[in-house]
Amino acid sequence: MDSKKELVVPRIENGTVIDHIPTNVVYQIVHILGLEKYNDEVLIGNYLTSQKFIRKGIVKVKNKFFSEAELSKIALVAPMASIIVIKNYEVVDKHQAQIPDHIDNFVKCMNPRCVTNHEAIPTKFDIIDKENLKLRCHYCEKFVTKDTIRFCE
Numbered sequence: 001m002d003s004k005k006e007l008v009v010p011r012i013e014n015g016t017v018i019d020h021i022p023t024n025v026v027y028q029i030v031h032i033l034g035l036e037k038y039n040d041e042v043l044i045g046n047y048l049t050s051q052k053f054i055r056k057g058i059v060k061v062k063n064k065f066f067s068e069a070e071l072s073k074i075a076l077v078a079p080m081a082s083i084i085v086i087k088n089y090e091v092v093d094k095h096q097a098q099i100p101d102h103i104d105n106f107v108k109c110m111n112p113r114c115v116t117n118h119e120a121i122p123t124k125f126d127i128i129d130k131e132n133l134k135l136r137c138h139y140c141e142k143f144v145t146k147d148t149i150r151f152c153e
Helices: 023-032 068-077
Strands: 015-021 042-049 055-062 082-087 090-096 102-104 124-129 134-137 143-145
Touching (some): 023 055
Antiparallel strands (some): 015 055, 015 082, 042 055, 102 124, 124 134, 134 143
């Protein structure tokens, strides 16, 4: 392989790699995880050649291990993504993102009359369809889909 055409990216000692991200949501992942404000190394790669997909995105975050809520956000946006946990330069866990059955307090209800848009009440959604991503608000029972999903700030 021609070494002049290959970009060398340093391995991370500790942290998380989010791999196999669809190219159209890489920067959405960065935003919903707040990585633009993270004060350690963050590597963002997009439109990279992939064996699994034609093109993919990848995000490497040094010294960051994501909470269940953060992993749920990733799964809602990129359910085919791989989550790889690195400790002491070794892979200690690798799994595909998993859409949960229920989510609390990070998806915004799109119904302007929903109580969560008028009072300080955390949002709650049940996942009705994981394959096509369809969520139902616990309070007003309106639906949010992958095309209308918005995350709380």
